[in-house]
Amino acid sequence: MSPSRNPLESPRRLDAPLYGYRAWRLRGSGLYSFSGWRAWPADSPKVALCWRNFLALGIAHHAPGSGCNCGIYAWKEPPTQPFSPQGMTPVWGVVQLWGKVVLHAAGYRSQYARPVALEYAPGLEAVAARYRVILLRTLSEWTGP
DSSP states (O other): OOOOOOGSSSSSEEEEEEEEEEEEEEEEEEOOTOOOOOBBBBOEEEEEEOEEETTTTOOOSSSSSSOOOSSSSESSSSSSSSGGGSSSSOOEEEEEEEEEEEOOOSSEEEEEEEEEEEOOOOOOOOHHHTTTOOOEGGGOOOOOO
């Protein structure tokens, strides 16, 4: 999913939450974005920030921005083959997305997100308890809230 100048892929505020699939890296009992250095919060939503807002570029905006890469990413469909972002062993799961959302062909970029389910792997019970999410045998078991 790359930024687009297509007006159909402009940020829109959605009334109903969307659900998408994403991967995290695991450290202790924390879920981390592959490009992040802080664990996703367990008791509040993850809030997207644009790195450009911290540079003196004069183009500050709320994430996700049109024509920008910012936002919390999720795929529309679960992966059909094993996939390991950046060569790390991922923890796959389902996220609820809301706020401003950019719709792309294969997925979404959102303003807010929170995990709602994780694909089972040994040792994830403590992570599921911390984030108050359900454990699925496979991502394809997800049928919605």
